[in-house]
Amino acid sequence: MKKLIERTGVVCLAASLLAIMSCAKLDEQVTGSKVIREGSNGSASDLKGVYTQLNGQSDQANTYALQEHPTDEMMGPTRGTDWGDFGTWRKLHTHTWDAFHNQISDTWDQLNTGVFRATQVINSSQSSAQTKAEASFLRAYFMFQVVDLYGQAPFRDPAAPATDNPKVYSRSAATDFIINDLRFAETNLGASASAGIASKASAEALLAKVYLNKAVYKATTVGGPFTFAKTDMDSVIVFANRVADAGYQLEPAGKYFQEFAWDNSDKSKGIIFGIINTSTNAPANTHNRWRMGMHYNQSPSGWNGFTTLADFYNAFDPKDERRGGSYPELTDRNGLNTGFLVGQQYGPGHVALKQRGGSPLVFTPDVNLNYSTEAQGIRVIKYFPHPAADGSVNDDFATNTYIFLRFADVRLMKAEAILRGGSDPNGESALAIVNGVRTPRGATALATLDLKAMLAERGFELYYEGWRRNDLIRFEKFNDPVDQRPNKSDKTRTVYPIPARAVDSNPNLKQNAGY
Template sequence: MKNLTLKIGMVAMAGLVFTAISCTKLNEELYGSKSVSTGGAGSASDLNGVYAQLNGQTNQANTYALQEHPTDEMMGPTRGTDWGDFGVWRKLHTHTWDAFHQQVSDTWDELNTGVYRATQVINTSGVSTQNKAEASFLRAYFMFQVVDLYGKAPFRDPAASSDANPIVYNRSDATDFIIKDLEYADTNLGTTAVAGHASKAAADALLAKVYLNKAVYKASTVGGPFTFVADDMNKVITYANKVIAAGYQLAGPGKYFDNFSWNNSTLSQEIILGLVNTSTNAPANAHNRWRMVMHYNQSPSGWNGFTTLADFYKTFEPKDERIGGSYPGLTNLNGLTTGFLLGQQYGPGHVALTQRNGSPLIFTPNVDLNYSTEAQGIRVIKYFPQPKADGSVNDDYATNTYVILRYSDVLLMKAEAIMRGGTDPNGQTALAIVNNIRTTRGASELTALDAKALLAERGRELYWEGWRRNDQIRFGTFNDPVDQRPSVSDKSRTVYPIPQRAVDSNPNLTQNAGY
């Protein structure tokens, strides 16, 4: 089994709690203040603290929200007094955020904290090659998200004077920095995926993603046009082939949702990078992924929040297993199905559920971003809980491994690189790669492949996994109108603003154009 999982023990979590109590100055330093403790790091416990910072990726807010809500596959409708939240979700979907938006600010803090903690480990005198390689991978991942979302990256050397403001890398230079970190990790990490540690395959997969997006990050104008050069596309293919050679496999026919089940750490051979949760220790608990969509009267009781868009749902063929349906051990006990929830919903014992007013709980395709009823909108169940024998669920310690990098993503990146002018030394074609995924998932073969078809396929395979914004920007569709956003948005929206308090506190930071 080729699963890479990151398991954070209670000792590491205790250390993280301590850090959270004392990190005010750290956060201020990262974004402009001039006082921070830069004590030594580099031990296993220090590295575990960097890994623990990844747990924030499972939050339904922050990085995940910024990567999904502005796209054509997710929205957060307001339902009466529920989910108003001062418009934070609506503003993301309508591309009307500003430099004071809560998710914009919180994500900046969270990701840059990860960069800083990893740098502390890397810069420690005497740090082992293994720890340095793992920390280099983690720093690259956090900085990749910063560069992708904000277009520039502040950086503080822990050895720098406490009076010095963090330097700021522009998008191009930060991309080169990320590649250098990942090359070091790729050279020095082991080939075996061990729970709690990064591997060569994780570095290779992220290198492929960086090179695939290099045209976006090196563009002279934010939002494009983008020039995908053959050398970069060949790099994508090279690194994708390394992952393929490591022995990962697509989930077989009828097994797509095994990648996200409560025992996906043993069922799935697609997980390259993931965060492990157990029945006694779930620091990266994925339960918000179902609670953020499920109705109050479903089991477990949800928060009745986010939905997909009807137009996105319509891109699936009826026989495509990725659209969802019954799942053994879930639906027969709990009534919940996987994938897209549409129509009458059922609970344990196959009891037809009702809304709070007693009317049938029938999820409908129509949804209004500003004024939805509690049953409007198609819900999405990608991860799902493990029911008890009576169908009830206690998901305080949900055991789903949270997936960050997945094998099918690597295959689709390779297909895209070939389509954009790269050459595969193994002779595969982009169409053959895509059709292999489609037929494995129960969908019909395509007869031709272009950019529109490949973006649609990435959506069907990777929906709600946190990559849609990144994909849409690269394919030039991010600013296009969608249901509930009728107008084209400005290309400046392809990066978020730097939080205003960060700009105010660090003279090396300048605000992004358009904000």
């Protein structure tokens, strides 16, 4: 039933349309054999249009859903007639999608439109070096997601005849293309006064991400096994160190959730790149991040949808701050906690809430993907609203900056690269880095560190931020059974199919193996 279209005008999904990215008018279609476009002159408004294409990344569907729902940390159970949505969420969690899956198709359109719009700006003779550098970073981000999700990347030259079919880069070639874009961006960008504008550090953080995953993207067999080259791991470390040298910091002890609060752009020193939202302009309104799981009777009223898996929740150290708890001006005003919501839920005035039928609103760990009640499943609050003094919430313009890249991720990428054989000129150990992230959160310091613990730590720090699928694939754990998916899936599931309509319209695209 919901919630594919009940949200803040960021993405409109309609299976009957060929290329749908947002509720705003689009100036091109890039998924087929033809392209319809308006002229681009390299102006600031053209670059702004590329940034605007990022807004769809903050939706609870599409890119975010494809990166989270197939993993061990999220599922979207059907509750009576709610959240059925023709099985779109269930198919993601059970790895049973096909080339006609609506969100796989819509994500393809969104991301490739971002690549094309950025290319228009880059190719314009009127674009300044700064504009080209920002557009190169944005193109690299969009193409990175295409490569990560689909394993190949179509590319259209804006100057090519509209009748030409876009050429297609292999996963390996597209990875090289992305690296070249990011190296250009890093060379030509400086520091930025706003996390909403591409900077040298954002290019370096994404370069670290690409080099860390290069073994996955260069593998001869999809899904592994992967061989991580020392030179690539050394590159991860180099770029991670450059980000650190730019002055970014981890949140201090007791302040983990400050990075996701309504005033995170003012208080956090760890946000490298994201989308700035204000009380009058919230293009990437984060309200879906709490509404997608909150119950109808909570404040604010939620959509009663997504949950985490009990096994994921139970893996946390009970003393770990990242597991959640009270937050000033949130819990005391409307009863809502941060992190994982389990057990009796409360509203303003610490009133115990009830379900719609009148029984206590108690979130339980048990959940059934196909037939859940409205109170089953542990909910997750990573971003959260700023209630008024009376506990009421008007989150039409939530002011939380939506984060793509942050310093804690960079630190953990460096630790993983060292663990995989990279050398740090600064002499840090992987264990020391990981404990430097863990211990301020109240989690017990680790005595040793292996790949299993490294993957777990990335989950503890980065849950619900859109990186879990990427991590699980790199650690060769993506296909393992999880709750509500009892059997191991095939390695071909580590990439999604190319949408059927794209394959049909561009003969240069070849369907991925297994589909």
